Amino acid sequence: MLELRDVKWQLPSGEPIIKGISCKLDSRLTVITGPNGGGKTSLAKLIAGVEKPTSGKIILDGTDITDMDITGRAKLGVAYAFQQPVRFKGLTVRDLLELAAGNKLGHDELCALLGKVGLCAEEYIDREMSGTLSGGEAKRIEIATVLARNAKLSVFDEPEAGIDLWSFARLVETFEEIRNGITGSLVIISHQERILSIADEIVVVADGAVRTAGPREEILPKLLGGEYACRCPQRNGGGCQ
Amino acid sequence: MSNIMDVNFNGTTAEMLKIISDYDEVTGFNGAYNIREDSKCAGRKSSENITIESKDDKPGINIRVKPFTVGETVYIPACVTHSDVDDLVYNDFYIGEGADVVIVAGCGVHNDGEEQARHNGIHRFFLEKGSKVLYKEKHIGTGKGTGLKKIDPVTDCVLGEDSYLEMDTVQLRGVDSTTRSTSAVLGKGAKIVVRERIMTDGDEQATTKFHVELNGEDSGADLVSRSVARGNSHQAFYSVVEGNNRCTGHSACDAILADNGKVDAQPALNAANVDAQLIHEAAIGKIAGEQILKLCSLGLTREEAEEKIIEGFLK
Numbered sequence: 109m110l111e112l113r114d115v116k117w118q119l120p121s122g123e124p125i126i127k128g129i130s131c132k133l134d135s136r137l138t139v140i141t142g143p144n145g146g147g148k149t150s151l152a153k154l155i156a157g158v159e160k161p162t163s164g165k166i167i168l169d170g171t172d173i174t175d176m177d178i179t180g181r182a183k184l185g186v187a188y189a190f191q192q193p194v195r196f197k198g199l200t201v202r203d204l205l206e207l208a209a210g211n212k213l214g215h216d217e218l219c220a221l222l223g224k225v226g227l228c229a230e231e232y233i234d235r236e237m238s239g240t241l242s243g244g245e246a247k248r249i250e251i252a253t254v255l256a257r258n259a260k261l262s263v264f265d266e267p268e269a270g271i272d273l274w275s276f277a278r279l280v281e282t283f284e285e286i287r288n289g290i291t292g293s294l295v296i297i298s299h300q301e302r303i304l305s306i307a308d309e310i311v312v313v314a315d316g317a318v319r320t321a322g323p324r325e326e327i328l329p330k331l332l333g334g335e336y337a338c339r340c341p342q343r344n345g346g347g348c349q
Numbered sequence: 350m351s352n353i354m355d356v357n358f359n360g361t362t363a364e365m366l367k368i369i370s371d372y373d374e375v376t377g378f379n380g381a382y383n384i385r386e387d388s389k390c391a392g393r394k395s396s397e398n399i400t401i402e403s404k405d406d407k408p409g410i411n412i413r414v415k416p417f418t419v420g421e422t423v424y425i426p427a428c429v430t431h432s433d434v435d436d437l438v439y440n441d442f443y444i445g446e447g448a449d450v451v452i453v454a455g456c457g458v459h460n461d462g463e464e465q466a467r468h469n470g471i472h473r474f475f476l477e478k479g480s481k482v483l484y485k486e487k488h489i490g491t492g493k494g495t496g497l498k499k500i501d502p503v504t505d506c507v508l509g510e511d512s513y514l515e516m517d518t519v520q521l522r523g524v525d526s527t528t529r530s531t532s533a534v535l536g537k538g539a540k541i542v543v544r545e546r547i548m549t550d551g552d553e554q555a556t557t558k559f560h561v562e563l564n565g566e567d568s569g570a571d572l573v574s575r576s577v578a579r580g581n582s583h584q585a586f587y588s589v590v591e592g593n594n595r596c597t598g599h600s601a602c603d604a605i606l607a608d609n610g611k612v613d614a615q616p617a618l619n620a621a622n623v624d625a626q627l628i629h630e631a632a633i634g635k636i637a638g639e640q641i642l643k644l645c646s647l648g649l650t651r652e653e654a655e656e657k658i659i660e661g662f663l664k
Binding site: 204 | 603639643644646647649657658660661662663664
């Protein structure tokens, strides 16, 4: 279980981004959603250890990981899929997947991993993870590196971004398989209704704080109704400017 | 026809040969070869289609590949195994029409002494119509002496109609000073591809000079240099691609800086024909922070991540 206790984080300039978040993420699949610029990606980076909180505590299965760096958290079982895939000149898809898995991978294992994100291993394993890959291809490989880790807690930041409809459908199935599997829990930052619809719990983050959180059955109807209406001027009797 | 001489070289050469030219102690080289050790021939073998002969007028050899020879490899490694050697050699390659061969030309310089040890190989390539060559060259420097280890290769290529030359060159540490000069003149439909990888450390110096003349219609060049400069080392990359006809030219210089490493890149494109398409890319900088973060997120330490990124970059 991951617990955040009054976590705050600000930019070096002093501008507050996360303004005190406390929550317990103890379901198999938690989706964090909310308006753009509300602090979701910052929250994911704080969980992964890319950024360190200005104050507050982050607890994973009873261990205080607040001061642990990204490597330490990775070794403890935290995996993180970047929103923007990182490109490497020279490192191939196979190199990255094997680094993620921590050992050499056979052809069947590579096929299975890439198949989960809708890619054909034959075509991709020896390609460089460089600018020669399209945005969607790189994104899917980024996700595959996290799947390869088979981690205790996997955090995905907007996995749907840049992915075509067919690959996205396969990805949703993969998330469901992980959720229904034996080990590992997922935290997914997403705006996609299909991902929201498979969540156990939904956390709505806005303006650096938790606006609302709870079981999907309780939160999703509000999101599709009230949350949408309150942000749409037309539904409030106004018009498009 | 084969011309076999007894192979006779020292242990230092044997060790370097394994690194620079995939030498197998049991099976030796699979193909024609000439092993040069401390300015002398330490073994030579010609094959049915590839003959290797000494030059009459100066140190070096002529390598002649018969027309339409396909799938053969010729090895011409050169080793300097002690200090106070200044080796100069002229090797000429004559590649017959339609031939398709691999040339492995590594160079190792070992120096445990105080004097300089240097190998200076001057290579000329003459590719006949439709021939194809993959030229592989790996350079290393070993030994703990204070004497400098220097390798200064000069390669001049003349590519005939529709010929293809791919040069794959690697130098990873240990060579104190190197100046690599490569020139090529291309005829109609000819292509040259160069893949260079260099890593320098300590006080090492490395200079690369390319000069390519795209004279023939539809000729092409693709030069890619990837380098890593660590410690207090210094690298310089100079390239000139001349487009004198309808042609395509691409050169790219990617360099990673670490510690106090320095890299100069001076690419030049000279287009003298309205249908010449010439492109240059250059990027110099330290390893991107996000690359290190990504690998750390997979469980690597910062140091392990840097090593892995460099290893991949120079692969």
